[in-house]
Amino acid sequence: MKHDPDTRPATQVVQAGRRPEWTGGIVNPPVWRASTILYDSVADLRAAAGCDTHHRLFYGRRGTPTQWSLAEALTELEPGAEGTFLYPSGVAAIAAALLATLSPGDELLVPDSAYDPTRGFATGMLARFGIATRFYDPLVGAGIADLIGPATRAIFMESPGSLTFEVQDVPAIVAVARERGLVTLLDNTWATPLLFPAIAHGVDYAILACTKYIVGHSDVMLGSVTAGPGRFAALRDTSFQLGQHVAPDDAWLASRGLRTMAVRLRQHGDSALAIARWLADRPEVAAVLHPALPGCPGHDVFARDFHGPSGLFSFVLNGGDDAARAALIDGLAHFGIGYSWGGYESLALPVDPHRHRTVTRTDRAGPMIRLQIGLEDPADLIADLDRGLARFAAARG
Numbered sequence: 001m002k003h004d005p006d007t008r009p010a011t012q013v014v015q016a017g018r019r020p021e022w023t024g025g026i027v028n029p030p031v032w033r034a035s036t037i038l039y040d041s042v043a044d045l046r047a048a049a050g051c052d053t054h055h056r057l058f059y060g061r062r063g064t065p066t067q068w069s070l071a072e073a074l075t076e077l078e079p080g081a082e083g084t085f086l087y088p089s090g091v092a093a094i095a096a097a098l099l100a101t102l103s104p105g106d107e108l109l110v111p112d113s114a115y116d117p118t119r120g121f122a123t124g125m126l127a128r129f130g131i132a133t134r135f136y137d138p139l140v141g142a143g144i145a146d147l148i149g150p151a152t153r154a155i156f157m158e159s160p161g162s163l164t165f166e167v168q169d170v171p172a173i174v175a176v177a178r179e180r181g182l183v184t185l186l187d188n189t190w191a192t193p194l195l196f197p198a199i200a201h202g203v204d205y206a207i208l209a210c211t212k213y214i215v216g217h218s219d220v221m222l223g224s225v226t227a228g229p230g231r232f233a234a235l236r237d238t239s240f241q242l243g244q245h246v247a248p249d250d251a252w253l254a255s256r257g258l259r260t261m262a263v264r265l266r267q268h269g270d271s272a273l274a275i276a277r278w279l280a281d282r283p284e285v286a287a288v289l290h291p292a293l294p295g296c297p298g299h300d301v302f303a304r305d306f307h308g309p310s311g312l313f314s315f316v317l318n319g320g321d322d323a324a325r326a327a328l329i330d331g332l333a334h335f336g337i338g339y340s341w342g343g344y345e346s347l348a349l350p351v352d353p354h355r356h357r358t359v360t361r362t363d364r365a366g367p368m369i370r371l372q373i374g375l376e377d378p379a380d381l382i383a384d385l386d387r388g389l390a391r392f393a394a395a396r397g
């Protein structure tokens, strides 16, 4: 196959990373398991040790073509990116990107809507190593400039935010960060590079919980960080020092998932939007927080910057308590009750974002539910939710 520089993203997810020297001509890059690598001679061993690219077999911890292929594919999906490092989970990826960026005495800015374990890493380990965190309103936009102090070193973003889906003005924040010499990091798990190419928008580190849409089948934990220009060496050095490594079998499953991600994401997004719109018209529902709907904070930014919707959103019930919410969720036939998302199956989760927020208002009309819309027929999911809302209304009284 010849390289076509104008390839579109949906074609890239099919082709990227499948170098013949890594696949041996097999369509799906095979699993190369390794710890020891054997050398022909002492000279050969020394040449490998002196080579700092991780595209040469050296020792199992530095990976094999199975991991390199996935990392290269993720890099190709982010136009302008320099390289990608893989991690055993999304949280490990977030931790490594922050450790590659920050030193004792620095301050980090984190949106109040960040994934709770991201907050936990900042207020736990980073604080223990003398790095302060200041939480900010995710809708601050260019106003982030007012929060930057002499010790501020980096701005973390997550767009849309976990549980409440505020869409951040990433280009405005990146512009301020560039002017002030700060590093930017974005948790891009919801959109993936297909719906929001983060590096092309000037972000320095684009982070994915590959556990979600890349893997897509709820059977592997994996994370990645893709570095913008000039940022890969720091990330790689930190990750090598931390001993980070991903099992080749997991990387292989993630590569397999990636090949169908464009079609899966389109279906997740279309179904989620249909269900979100249906919910928005229901009297039992006070608000629907899907970035593609006008009622979601930051919807204008979504309409400007994103290539389409994905399949995760929340809705706020009109009144009722925890027990009424549980009556809705417990009787669902087509939604599992569980953490994580991005697999082919639908999930419903009671969420209470006010428990985690410290700087933004959290008062709402009733309890919240987060839905991950899977690949089932959306008509079945709507009928299921219709019965659920009737149970909720009965329990609410």
Ligand SMILES: *Cc1c(COP(=O)(O)O)cnc(C)c1O
Pocket: 089, 090, 091, 092, 115, 158, 162, 187, 189, 190, 209, 210, 211, 212, 221, 222, 223, 340
């Ligand atoms: C799930 C998730 C993570 C963490 O990924 P894991 O692979 O579960 O560690 C990070 N960010 C967001 C937005 C997530 O939804």
